[in-house]
Amino acid sequence: KAFADEQLTHLKSLLQGQIVTMMGQTGAGKSTLLNHLAPELDLATGEISTALKRGRHTTRKVSLLNVAGAWIADTPGFSSYETFEMTVEELPNFFPEMKKISGECKFRGCLHLKEPKCAVKDAVKNGIIMKSRYDNYVQFHNLIADQKPDYSKNKK
Template sequence: LHQLKELLKGQIVTMMGQTGAGKSTLLNHLAPGLDLATGEISTALKRGRHTTRKVSLLNVAGAWIADTPGFSSYETFDMTVEELPNFFPEMKELAPNCKFRGCLHLKEPQCAVKDAVKNGIIMKSRYDDYVQFHNLIANQKPDYGKNKK
C-alpha cells in the first residue's frame, strides 16, 4: 500500500474494473477514512454485486482518484495478444527470463511467468485474468470497417 500511495501521489487516475474486483475495498485500504460501501461476492453468481453506483472523485494519498461503478463485461480490446503481456507489469518484468522471446505465457515450456504463478510470486487470479483477456482478444472478430476512408 505504501508503494502504491507513492506511485499515486500527484496523479489523476480512474479506478475501473469488473464488478466485485475490489476497487472500493482497495481505496478503503489506501484511505481508511473514506469508508466506501463494499459488498460481498454473490455465492450464486460467483461475482461481485454493483455496490458503487456513481462516479466519485476522491482525494486519496495526494492523488485524485475517480471511483467508478464496475462492469460485468468489456468487449473491445484494441491490442494484440502479443501486446497484452506489456499491460501486466509483473509479467513484462519476468518475460526476459522466459526461454522463448515473444512468449505469451500460456503453453510455452520454461516460461518464467508460469513458474512465478506456480511459486506464488504472481497471484493465480491475476494470471487467470490475463488468460481470460488473452482469449477475449484472440477470439475478437476483426473490425473490417476500422481502416475504411
C-alpha cells in the same frame, strides 16, 4: 456487522496513500463500497433492475475522491468490454511483473500460456507472481483472442 467493520478497517489501511480506480460492471457496488468507506460522501446508488437483472448507471462521470487517505477514481459502470485495442502479443507489456522476467522464457515472444520452460508460469507456480494476476492475464488474453475483427475501422 463486526466482521464487516473489521474488513472495512483493513481495506482502509490497504488504501492509505494509494491511487486507485474503482471500475466494474454496472450495479457491482462501487459507489456503495465507497459510501461504506466514507459515509460523508453520500454518493448516489441505485437498485438492480429486476427486469434487466443489472445496474442502472447511477454514476455518470468519473470523480476523484479522497477516501481514507487515498485518491480513488469512482467511474461509471459498464455492461461489458466491447473491444481491446491491443494484440495478444502486446498484452504481456501491461503486466509489469511478467514483462520483467519474460526475457528468461525459453522462447522469444512467449505468451506465457502453453509454451514449455516459461519463466512467467514458473514464477506463478513458485509464488513470485500472484496467481490471481496470472488468471486475469489469461482471461484478458482469451477475450482479445476471441474478439471479432472490426472491419469498419479499415473502411475509407
